[in-house]
Amino acid sequence: MDIAKVIVDVPVRSTDRPFDYSVPDAMKVWIEVGSRVAVPFGHRTVQGFVVALEYGDVRAVPGLKPVQEVLDLMPPLSPELVELADWISERYACRKISALQAMLPTALKGKAERLISLGDEEAEPDAAIFPDEEWLPMFPGPGREERDIAEFVRGSGEVSMKQLARAFPSGAETVKFMLRRGVLKESQSIKDKLGKKKLKAIDLAVDPEAARDALASFPARSARQKEVLSYLIDLEAVLPMPLKDVLAALQVTAGTVKGLEEKGLVEITEIEVYRDPYRGRDFKPSTPLALTEEQQAAYDPIAAAVEERRHEVFLLHGVTGSGKTEIYLQTIQRCVDQGRQAVVLVPEISLTPQMVERFKSRFGSGVAVMHSRLSSGERYDEWRKIREGKAFVAVGARSAVFAPFSNLGLVIIDEEHETSYKQEEHPRYHARDVAVRRAEQGDAVVVLGSATPSLESYYAARSQSDIHFAPRLLTMSTRALGNALPRVEIVDMREELKEGNRSMFSRGLHSALAARLERGEQTVLLLNRRGFSTFVMCRSCGYVAGCPNCDISLTYHSRSDNLRCHYCGHAEPSPQVCPECGSEHIRFFGTGTQRVEEELGKLFPGIRVIRMDVDTTTEKGSHEKLLAGFRDKKADVLLGTQMVAKGLDFPDVTLVGVITADSALNLPDFRAAEKTFQLLTQVAGRAGRHSLPGEVLIQSYTPDHYSIIHASGHDYDSFVRDELRHRKELHYPPYCRLILVTLSHEEMSVALRMAENLALNLQGRARQRRWFGSLDKLSSDALDLLGPVASPIPRLKGRYRFQCIVKWRGSIDAIGLTREVADELEDSARDSGLQIGIDVDPQMMM
Ligand SMILES: Nc1ncnc2c1ncn2[C@@H]1O[C@H](COP(=O)(O)OP(=O)(O)OP(=O)(O)O)[C@@H](O)[C@H]1O
Ligand SMILES: [Zn+2]
Ligand SMILES: [Zn+2]
Numbered sequence: 001m002d003i004a005k006v007i008v009d010v011p012v013r014s015t016d017r018p019f020d021y022s023v024p025d026a027m028k029v030w031i032e033v034g035s036r037v038a039v040p041f042g043h044r045t046v047q048g049f050v051v052a053l054e055y056g057d058v059r060a061v062p063g064l065k066p067v068q069e070v071l072d073l074m075p076p077l078s079p080e081l082v083e084l085a086d087w088i089s090e091r092y093a094c095r096k097i098s099a100l101q102a103m104l105p106t107a108l109k110g111k112a113e114r115l116i117s118l119g120d121e122e123a124e125p126d127a128a129i130f131p132d133e134e135w136l137p138m139f140p141g142p143g144r145e146e147r148d149i150a151e152f153v154r155g156s157g158e159v160s161m162k163q164l165a166r167a168f169p170s171g172a173e174t175v176k177f178m179l180r181r182g183v184l185k186e187s188q189s190i191k192d193k194l195g196k197k198k199l200k201a202i203d204l205a206v207d208p209e210a211a212r213d214a215l216a217s218f219p220a221r222s223a224r225q226k227e228v229l230s231y232l233i234d235l236e237a238v239l240p241m242p243l244k245d246v247l248a249a250l251q252v253t254a255g256t257v258k259g260l261e262e263k264g265l266v267e268i269t270e271i272e273v274y275r276d277p278y279r280g281r282d283f284k285p286s287t288p289l290a291l292t293e294e295q296q297a298a299y300d301p302i303a304a305a306v307e308e309r310r311h312e313v314f315l316l317h318g319v320t321g322s323g324k325t326e327i328y329l330q331t332i333q334r335c336v337d338q339g340r341q342a343v344v345l346v347p348e349i350s351l352t353p354q355m356v357e358r359f360k361s362r363f364g365s366g367v368a369v370m371h372s373r374l375s376s377g378e379r380y381d382e383w384r385k386i387r388e389g390k391a392f393v394a395v396g397a398r399s400a401v402f403a404p405f406s407n408l409g410l411v412i413i414d415e416e417h418e419t420s421y422k423q424e425e426h427p428r429y430h431a432r433d434v435a436v437r438r439a440e441q442g443d444a445v446v447v448l449g450s451a452t453p454s455l456e457s458y459y460a461a462r463s464q465s466d467i468h469f470a471p472r473l474l475t476m477s478t479r480a481l482g483n484a485l486p487r488v489e490i491v492d493m494r495e496e497l498k499e500g501n502r503s504m505f506s507r508g509l510h511s512a513l514a515a516r517l518e519r520g521e522q523t524v525l526l527l528n529r530r531g532f533s534t535f536v537m538c539r540s541c542g543y544v545a546g547c548p549n550c551d552i553s554l555t556y557h558s559r560s561d562n563l564r565c566h567y568c569g570h571a572e573p574s575p576q577v578c579p580e581c582g583s584e585h586i587r588f589f590g591t592g593t594q595r596v597e598e599e600l601g602k603l604f605p606g607i608r609v610i611r612m613d614v615d616t617t618t619e620k621g622s623h624e625k626l627l628a629g630f631r632d633k634k635a636d637v638l639l640g641t642q643m644v645a646k647g648l649d650f651p652d653v654t655l656v657g658v659i660t661a662d663s664a665l666n667l668p669d670f671r672a673a674e675k676t677f678q679l680l681t682q683v684a685g686r687a688g689r690h691s692l693p694g695e696v697l698i699q700s701y702t703p704d705h706y707s708i709i710h711a712s713g714h715d716y717d718s719f720v721r722d723e724l725r726h727r728k729e730l731h732y733p734p735y736c737r738l739i740l741v742t743l744s745h746e747e748m749s750v751a752l753r754m755a756e757n758l759a760l761n762l763q764g765r766a767r768q769r770r771w772f773g774s775l776d777k778l779s780s781d782a783l784d785l786l787g788p789v790a791s792p793i794p795r796l797k798g799r800y801r802f803q804c805i806v807k808w809r810g811s812i813d814a815i816g817l818t819r820e821v822a823d824e825l826e827d828s829a830r831d832s833g834l835q836i837g838i839d840v841d842p843q844m845m846m
Contacts, residue, residue: 006048034077038069045188094427103402107380114161203240286361315471320685323480340409350646370396416448422843459734486694488712540583612640645683651690680711739806740842744799755788755802781810
C-alpha cells in the first residue's frame with residue numbers, strides 16, 4: 001500500500017511540512033508526484049500537493065487517513081517543479097505551500113465546497129414526517145419543506161450548500177435538522193475557481209455514407225435541414241465543429257439542427273476550447289535575419305551549449321538596438337529543433353503586443369503568452385496549452401519561469417536588470433535566480449540579456465566568483481542596423497531657473513520639440529515618476545493630505561477627483577478647503593504626467609500627445625491601443641512614465657526628452673544611482689533606431705552626478721566602475737548579500753521591543769557560530785546587522801514597522817539562521833499579533 005506525502009493548503013507555520021495519507025487502490029494509477037489532491041485535514045477538506053510517494057505498510061500507521069480525491073487527470077506540477085518549490089522555500093524563507101501555489105494559475109487555487117446529498121437509506125423520511133399528498137395543503141409547515149428539500153437533493157444527487165440556500169432561502173433550520181437526523185449528509189470537495197471553457201459542437205451521428213443515403217430520401221419541405229446535413233457531409237473531416245459557426249455560415253436556426261438531431265442524424269456535443277487572448281489577430285510570419293558579425297559571435301557559444309544540452313548561463317550585454325531579440329529568436333529555434341522548449345521572460349511593462357508579435361511571427365501558435373493583463377480564464381488556458389504540449393515557447397512576465405514544460409532547454413531573461421523580476425509578496429523569489437536553478441536541474445541554458453546589466457550579474461560574470469552563478473559575458477557594442485547611438489545632452493535646470501525660465505521645459509528641449517513638430521518626426525518624453533507623487537498641499541500653511549493608516553501622503557487621482565493611498569487603498573474626496581487652516585489655496589502638487597500634458601498644450605497649441613501612465617493603461621488592451629496610435633503617427637509625442645522607456649522600436653522617433661532625470665536619486669535605496677542610469681540609458685535607446693539620427697535631452701538638477709554623466713556618454717563600464725567603488729566602501733551588494741527583516745505590530749512599543757529582541761538574538765547566535773564580524777575582509781565568511789530602525793514607511797495599514805538588515809557573505813547559512821530566530825520570536829509572541837516578514841535579496845528597500 002502506498003503512502004502519499006502531501007503539502008496542505010493551510011497557511012500556518014506548524015503545517016509547513018508534508019503530511020502522510022494512504023492512497024486508495026482506485027487512485028493508484030492517477031496519483032503522481034505533483035498531483036493536486038483533496039485530503040481531510042482536521043474537520044475540513046483541503047487542497048494539497050503530493051510531494052513524494054512511498055511504499056509503506058499503512059497498517060503500521062494507525063489513524064492514517066486516505067486521500068479523498070485526485071483533482072486533475074494530469075498532475076499540474078512535474079516532479080522537477082516540486083523539487084524547485086522546495087528549493088524556493090529554503091532560499092527565500094517562505095512556506096512550501098506558497099512556493100507550490102506560485103507555480104500555478106489562480107484558476108487552480110481550489111477551495112473547499114460543502115456538498116449535501118441524501119443520507120442513509122434507514123433514515124429516509126418516514127410517513128410520520130412526510131404527510132401524504134392529499135393532506136399536504138393542510139401541512140404547510142416544516143414537514144412539507146423537508147419533503148421539498150429531500151426531493152430537490154434527490155433530483156440532483158448532490159448539491160452545494162450555496163445552491164440549497166438559494167432554492168430554500170428560509171430553510172436553514174430544516175436543513176440543519178435533517179443533517180442531524182442523517183436524512184441528509186454533508187461532504188466536502190475541492191472546487192476550482194474556474195473551469196475549462198466548453199462550446200456546443202455539432203457532429204454527424206451516423207457515418208457519412210448513411211448520411212448521404214438519408215439526404216437522398218429527404219422530403220422537399222425540409223430544405224433547410226437538407227442544407228445543413230450536406231454541409232456537414234462536405235466538412236466531415238473537421239467535425240465536430242462549433243455549432244454557432246454552422247448556424248452563422250448557413251443562416252439557419254437552432255430549430256433546424258434540432259430537427260436533424262431528432263431524426264438521429266446529427267448529435268450535439270461539447271468541445272473544449274482555449275480562450276485565446278490574441279484570437280483574430282494576424283501575425284505576419286517572419287524569417288530569421290542574417291546575423292551581423294557581432295551577433296554571430298554572441299550567438300555561436302549560446303547555440304553550442306544548447307546543442308550539447310549543457311547547462312550554462314550567459315550574460316548578453318548588448319547596447320540598445322544591438323539586435324538581442326534576433327539572437328533570442330534564433331537560439332530558441334535551435335532549442336525547439338531539438339524537441340525541447342523555451343521560456344522567455346520579459347518585464348511586465350514591456351510585454352507589449354509589439355514584443356509578443358516578434359515571437360508569434362516566428363513561432364506561430366506554438367507561443368503561449370502569460371501575463372497579468374490577461375483574464376484569469378485566458379491565463380489558465382495559456383497555461384494548459386503548455387502543460388498539454390500544444391505550445392513550445394512561453395513568453396511572459398516573472399511567473400512564466402514556472403511554465404510547466406516537460407523538457408525545458410532554454411530560458412531567456414530580457415532586461416535582466418529589471419527589479420520587477422523580484423516578487424514583492426510571498427513567496428519573495430527572484431525569477432532570475434529561480435531560472436538559473438531550474439536550468440541547472442534540467443541541463444538547460446540561461447541567457448540574461450540587457451543593455452545595462454544589473455551590477456550583481458555583471459560583477460558575477462567579471463569576477464567569476466559569485467555565490468549564485470557565474471555567467472559567461474558576451475558583448476555587443478554596436479547597433480544591428482549600423483546606426484550610431486544617439487547624441488545625448490544634459491541640461492542643467494538650475495541654470496534655466498537662474499535665467500528666468502520657470503517652465504518644466506528647458507529652452508533646449510523646447511526648441512528641439514518645435515523642430516520635430518515642424519519636420520513631422522516623433523518624440524518620446526519620459527517623466528521619471530519614481531519618488532514623485534501627485535500629492536495635495538496647502539500653499540498657505542503647508543498641510544499635506546496624508547493617509548490615516550500609513551505614514552505617507554495620499555495620491556491625487558484626477559479621474560475620480562479623489563485621494564488614494566497606494567499602500568492600503570484608503571480613499572477620500574479631495575478637499576476644497578484646507579482642513580487645517582481653512583485656506584482655499586489647496587491643490588495638488590508634483591509633476592504628474594497630466595501636468596506635463598497640460599503644459600505641452602499651452603506651449604504648442606494643437607500638439608497631439610498620447611499619455612501613457614497608470615491612469616491611462618488600467619483598462620485591458622489600452623496599452624496596446626495607445627502604442628498602435630503612436631506607431632500610426634496619430635500623435636507627435638508619446639509621454640509617459642517608465643512604461644515608455646523599454647523595448648519600443650519606432651522608426652520616426654528622433655527625439656527623446658527626460659523631464660527630470662534625478663527625481664529618484666535621493667530615495668533611501670542603495671540602488672538609486674543604478675536605477676537612474678538604467679532608465680536613462682534605456683529611454684535614450686528609443687531614439688534614432690532606424691534611418692533617422694536621434695537626439696536625447698536629459699534635464700537635471702544634479703547634472704554632475706556620475707549616473708547622469710555616464711548615461712549621457714552611453715558609458716556602462718565607467719558607470720560600473722564608479723558604482724562598484726561606492727558599493728564596496730559601504731558594503732552593499734554585489735560585495736555582500738542582504739536580508740531585510742520587517743517586524744510590525746499595532747503598538748509601537750511592542751514592535752520596537754520585538755525588533756530589538758530579534759537583533760540581539762541574531763547577533764548572539766551569529767557570534768556563537770563565529771560568523772559575526774566585519775565585512776571588510778572580502779574573502780571571509782561574515783555577517784553584520786543594521787538596525788533595528790523604523791522602516792522607510794514607518795506605519796502601514798495601522799501597523800508600526802521596524803526593520804533590521806542582515807548583511808552577509810560567504811558560505812554561512814544566514815538565511816536559515818534568520819528564519820530560525822524569526823520563527824522562535826513569532827512563537828514566543830504568539831497571539832500578540834506580531835508579524836515578521838523576511839525578504840532575501842530585497843530589491844525594494846522600503
Ligand atoms: N541581423 C540583423 N539584420 C537586420 N536587422 C536587424 C538584425 N538584427 C536586428 N535587426 C533590427 O535591428 C533593430 C533593433 O533590434 P532589437 O530590437 O532586437 O534590439 P535590442 O538589442 O533588443 O534592443 P533594445 O535593448 O533597445 O530593446 C530591429 O529593428 C531589428 O529588426
Ligand atoms: Zn492650510
Ligand atoms: Zn494607507
